[in-house]
Amino acid sequence: MNRKKLLIITFTLIVILFSLLIINHKTNDLVKQMDEYGIKYEKGTIKVLNFFKYKNKISEFKKEKEVENELLLKKCDEYKLECNFDKLDFFDANSKLVKIVKKEEDRLKSGKFVYLTFDDGPSKKTTPILDVLAKNNVPATFFITCKSDKETLRRIHREGHLIALHSCSHKYDEIYERKESYINDLEKLQKNIKKAVDVEPKYYRFPGGSNGYATTDTVREYTANTLQKRGYEYFDWNCSTGDSGYPRPNDEQLIKTATSCGNSKQIIILFHDGIANSTSPKALEGIIKYYKEKGYNFSVLNSNTKPIHFK
């Protein structure tokens, strides 16, 4: 063997040795990471041989957690929780998200809840209602129409209330005319909302309720079946304020009606905030006070709420 060959071999061996040392160091880092993340792995006798295996395991784990984080963030959005963990890495964000979402789900599943729901707005009459809600720090759900005042719609969204679908035109003879009409009308409303506040509501309420005189079985079944396939859900109510009746009830009557709905764990109250009929801020204040004193929690409608269907 000549000197030149010997030099090449020595150099190659040094490069191999050096590379092995680097890979070994990197493998140790991967092992440390797997321990930190709680990933199970086989400990080989020669660690460097597992370098790529470990690397894959970590990247799979990261991908899984990122998908999970996305779902958790959607829940945060649904429950109106503050979940801004952008500054944390995927792992720390995940443990925070899991904790915060679980805590809220436990609360939603165990407590007594009252859901304040407002139909036919928003209109000019919504502003004082929003003031009362903000003052009492309670969220509500708004089933809106296309007549909605855009500025108020943005305020509803901004203040953590839920925007839901009622009807674009709210004209019974049009929307219940054919079985497809209500959905066409609803799609128009969807576009309106998307344009104004960039949300896509999935909850809806039939004008007049699912058993209203205009909502025929055919229309309701077709609508519910078609929309439920797309992940939609409709909500009737088990407590009505009577604020759309004639003659208009006064504050005292409104409070009396809305607080005589029994003690069930879940009370969905029907209010109106349309321009023609609405609950007064004073009555709303009294109703909130009553349910707070009775130990009820307040929430927007969410996937833990058992839908009430008249039909």
Ligand SMILES: [Zn+2]
């Ligand atoms: Zn209505």
